[in-house]
Amino acid sequence: MAGKASGKPSKRQGPAKGSGGKVRRSLEGKGATPPAHMRHWYKDKARAERIEREGRGGAGSSSRTPSRTRREDAPEVIGGRNPVIEALRAHVPATALYVAQRVENDDRVREAIKIAADRGIALLEVSRDKLDRLTESTVHQGIGLQVPPYDYAHPEQLVELARDTAEVPLIVALDGVTDPRNLGAIARSAAAFGAHGLLVPSRRSAGVTAGAWKTSAGTLATLPVARASNLTQTLQAYREEGLFVVGLDGAATVDIADVGLASEPLVVVVGSEGRGLSRLVREACDQIARIPMNAAAESLNAGVAAGIALYEVARHRRR
Known part of the structure; x- marks a missing residue:
């Protein structure tokens, strides 16, 4: 027989089953893509980008600007677990707590995160390379605290x-x-x-x-x-x-x-x-x-x- 000579199995004959409307519904689309400000992640992303710009000395500053040209009115980042904990305990004004990815989570890190959360300080997870840049390559031990410009007295x-x-x-x-x-x-x-x-x-x-x-x-x-x-x-x-x-x-x-x-x-x-x-x-x-x-x-x-x-x-x- 021809079917046997070709070596291919014979196909079952009969009416094809319908898709139940799934194909048609999948082609209808889900409407226009919502603008960025209406997406659930937008506020967190915008907040992180704003804090990062402030840490670089303003929105108009370049990420490749050397640290020695940092604007005097720009915030800075304290690095190191003991200095960060001491600053948080002393209620040093702070705007963000940076924690490096896969950092070793000891008591000081946990306490810093808890204090930051209790005080409403932004908690941002960043790479170690980025934390190196934020702390200007000082020893940060995987954690940094961003403080605003100091308000000098008369x-x-x-x-x-x-x-x-x-x-x-x-x-x-x-x-x-x-x-x-x-x-x-x-x-x-x-x-x-x-x-x-x-x-x-x-x-x-x-x-x-x-x-x-x-x-x-x-x-x-x-x-x-x-x-x-x-x-x-x-x-x-x-x-x-x-x-x-x-x-x-x-x-x-x-x-x-x-x-x-x-x-x-x-x-x-x-x-x-x-x-x-x-x-x-x-x-x-x-x-x-x-x-x-x-x-x-x-x-x-x-x-x-x-x-x-x-x-x-x-x-x-x-x-």
Whole structure:
């Protein structure tokens, strides 16, 4: 037979079954595609993109812009599990918590996520490469906290804060300190020994950046920092209001422990490591004092020097 010769099985004859209308319905389509803003994922995506733009310094900035050109009014990202936890515990203002994909989930990560959720802080999962860029390649341990630009106080507000609490004013001024980590360390010492705030120049000086936040361990959330357009003039204005100005310099002849002005309304000026105080700032001081140390050490780190000086001031005031 022909069917057998071809080697093919014979097909069953008979009427074909209908599709029940499935084919016809599948061809009808589902209508026009809804615009992006009507889709369920749009709000989350738009929020993530907005936060990312802010982290790069604004919508108009390029993702390839070097970190050194970051706008001063752009938010920054604190990296590291301990710094992030300390900042969240201290209620540092934050806009987003970044967690790297497949990060090792320890107690600190879980606590950070819980605090962020409780405070309504956006939680964003990102790649490690992206977190490297956001934290400018610092050690982030798979987690980062985005903080908004710091809101600086006016220099006069530091004095008002002391007077409102009926305390003797104590202000720490920084002259030429350009490392944000030194600023953060000085903030911790200032808070520990009862200072009412920090004063920094608006130019050629460290400001409150992610590095300062990280080193301060959250102290900057409660200790105000004021900016002076001209540090010398601001120190003169403080003197006119009854405050004394004592500068730290290794070439001074008076030890910081012997300064008789420590119990008075006081501004302690810390210079940069190596250069010390600038000439104009030195001339604006009522007294110059030194921290005695062995001749083998040329100078102290600004953060260490500030801590020692503030301890001596606090010791005098306890008397």
